[in-house]
Amino acid sequence: MPDESQHQFDHARRAGFGPSDDIRRQRAQGALIREEVAPAPGAPPEPIWMALSYEAVRQVMGDHVRFSNQRRFRAQVTRGGNKHRPQEMSGHLMDYDQPEHTRLRKMLTPEFTVRRIQRLKPVTEAIAERCLDAMERAGQPADLVDLYASPISGAVLCELLGVPRDDRREFLVKHQWQLEQDRGRKERAAAQAYTSNYLRALVKRQRKDPDEGFIGQLIRDHGDNFDDEELLGICGLMVLAGLDNVNGMISLGVLALLEHPDQLAVLLADPENNVDRVVDELLRFLSVAHAPTPRTAVEDVVVAGQLIKAGEEVVCSIPMANRDPVLAPDVDRFDVEREPLPHIAFGHGIHHCIGAALGRMELRTAYLALWRRFPDLRLAVPAAEVPHKTNSIAYGLERLPVAW
Amino acid sequence: MVEVRVDAEICAASGMCTLLVPAVFDQSEEDGTVVLTDPAPPAELAAKVRTAALRCPAGAIAVHELETDGSGT
Numbered sequence: 001m002p003d004e005s006q007h008q009f010d011h012a013r014r015a016g017f018g019p020s021d022d023i024r025r026q027r028a029q030g031a032l033i034r035e036e037v038a039p040a041p042g043a044p045p046e047p048i049w050m051a052l053s054y055e056a057v058r059q060v061m062g063d064h065v066r067f068s069n070q071r072r073f074r075a076q077v078t079r080g081g082n083k084h085r086p087q088e089m090s091g092h093l094m095d096y097d098q099p100e101h102t103r104l105r106k107m108l109t110p111e112f113t114v115r116r117i118q119r120l121k122p123v124t125e126a127i128a129e130r131c132l133d134a135m136e137r138a139g140q141p142a143d144l145v146d147l148y149a150s151p152i153s154g155a156v157l158c159e160l161l162g163v164p165r166d167d168r169r170e171f172l173v174k175h176q177w178q179l180e181q182d183r184g185r186k187e188r189a190a191a192q193a194y195t196s197n198y199l200r201a202l203v204k205r206q207r208k209d210p211d212e213g214f215i216g217q218l219i220r221d222h223g224d225n226f227d228d229e230e231l232l233g234i235c236g237l238m239v240l241a242g243l244d245n246v247n248g249m250i251s252l253g254v255l256a257l258l259e260h261p262d263q264l265a266v267l268l269a270d271p272e273n274n275v276d277r278v279v280d281e282l283l284r285f286l287s288v289a290h291a292p293t294p295r296t297a298v299e300d301v302v303v304a305g306q307l308i309k310a311g312e313e314v315v316c317s318i319p320m321a322n323r324d325p326v327l328a329p330d331v332d333r334f335d336v337e338r339e340p341l342p343h344i345a346f347g348h349g350i351h352h353c354i355g356a357a358l359g360r361m362e363l364r365t366a367y368l369a370l371w372r373r374f375p376d377l378r379l380a381v382p383a384a385e386v387p388h389k390t391n392s393i394a395y396g397l398e399r400l401p402v403a404w
Numbered sequence: 405m406v407e408v409r410v411d412a413e414i415c416a417a418s419g420m421c422t423l424l425v426p427a428v429f430d431q432s433e434e435d436g437t438v439v440l441t442d443p444a445p446p447a448e449l450a451a452k453v454r455t456a457a458l459r460c461p462a463g464a465i466a467v468h469e470l471e472t473d474g475s476g477t
Contacts, residue, residue: 062463109417109436114426117419342458352418352461360423 012290014388014395017256018332019319023052027320031056031304037315048294049306049314054324054344056304057316060295061348067295067314068097069351091226091233094293094351101350107222108234108354111214117357120159124362127155128369136373141380144400145251152366153246156358160242161199161235162206162213171198175239179393199235203228214238240393241355248288248389248396249359250366255386255400256282256334257367258379263336268375271368278336279363284343285334287319288395292347318344319395374404405470406450408457412437416462424456425449429465438464 013020026033031053036045051057060067093105110116131151135142154172157163163171177183177191203215207228210216215235218226226234257264257278267278294315297308308314322343323331331341346353353359371377379386380401387398408428417436421429428449430439445453450467457465 062461105417106435106437110432110434112419113417113431113433113436114419114422115431115433340455342455344461346418346420346461348461350416350462352416352420354418357419357423 012395013390014319017252017286017334018323019317023317023320026050027052030306032306032308032314047312049308049312051303051314051316052320053304054321054326057318057321058344058348059303060314060316061292061344061351063301064098064101064350066297066299066301068298069095069101069293069295070097090229091231091235092237093234093354094237098350103225104230104234105350105354107218107225110221111217112354112356112358114357117361120156120358121361121365123159124152124156124365125369127152127159128365129373132369132373140403141401142403144254144402145247145397146399148366148370149247149250149254149396149400152250152362153243156246156362157238157242160214160358161238162202162211162215163198167198171195172243174198175243179244195239196232196236199232199239200228203231203235206231238355241353242358244392244394244396245288246359246362248392248394249282249286249363251397251400252286252288252395253279253282253363253367254370254377254402255379255383255397256286258377258402259383260334263334266336267367268371271371274336275364275368276360277340278367279360280340280343281334281336281338282363283345283360284322284341286395287322287343287345289318289345289347290395291315291317292351318347374402377402377404379403405447406445406453407468407470408440408443408445408453409466409468410438410440411464411466412439414462415464418461420459420461421456421465424459425452428453429456444470 013022015021031051033050033052035048035050037048038045051060091104093101093108096104131148134151135144135147138147154168158168158171174191174194178188178195180188183191206215206219207223210219210223215231218231218234257267263278267274294313296313297310299310301308303314322345325331327341327343328338346356346359380403386400389396389398410429412432415437417431417438419431419436421438422431425445428440428442428445430441431437432439454467457467
């Protein structure tokens, strides 16, 4: 999933596992369309470009020279430099341009290599098994979101950040509250203050006595090159990228497999060997990250025959790009046996999701452990009654009642 | 036969190539960028290497097709 924040634009609406009919109709008008959208919840609408084709999205995301991520400074799009960067933005990689982006990213990437992530595998497996034990204790039907998808993404994130076991529940609950639109503003602000203060204390603690975890390692290797605000921002970014995306992929992925028994059969025929291609096709088919940070053109650029003027913004639709018929004629079909498609579920270009290997490992572990324990897993309600999660950072499910 | 080249300078260290073809691509301990362990991989890996190049988010992998019929010099 891209290392980028998400926005509550209309294009985040979905239909079933795919993009909404509305956005598909708009695609018929062109690869790039002009739309009026609010840049933030409650803000007045502004015109923006939406890139809806695979080629257009890849070109925009792949061109970090002519498209800037520092959207908050669009009035004076200054590439590089962070003189005017508000403190709360520090460390959020997806809001940086070159060369500052590379400076930060290169310090983080050693922690996310395929080899480092392999070390987290046994912990992740143990977490999944504990969740399955809890599901069995809770009895049938059980909510897979509440008892499996959400606690796995939460526990792995806490392992990574070094949040002690005793603190995890409250930390994760408060994080959830701050995202829930139906909670009062005061309550959300208090929850936000709690998580941000918690992370601030964690960074301070790690500065003094760095442990073996991700933040501790970062401090040991590069402590002098980060200030506390940047470290805090990096923690915030991990929280933002590591919870809802993973939760959404686990829960929607399970639903997609249950709804496509022929595809599930391929997984179950040889789980260890087939799981990676199942994960890859699910990543494409579900594309839970709606869109990366909007790009701002720093000069006039032509994309898919359309002139984007300097200063104009482009939102890239990941689900539309990943279902562009240019990839395959039957691109709307969930087919785990197809030749893997060059999808961009984790983004494209220099902002490609830094946690892609971690995400894949979590998904692989979650699907394998679930069907190992419950080979006869089934929906406990009709599929039409499963509530999908709208208006959230990533696409997902509110609940997924299952039985075994 | 294929010949592979990588550009660690522009590599985004996503690790996608290492996941896809661990026999050909590794990642540096220092910054996670690509390390080519086999610049001339066996023919049976050619398709996977091409996929890795296509999927590289930074365009840091180049694959050159080599003639194998012996007519080349």
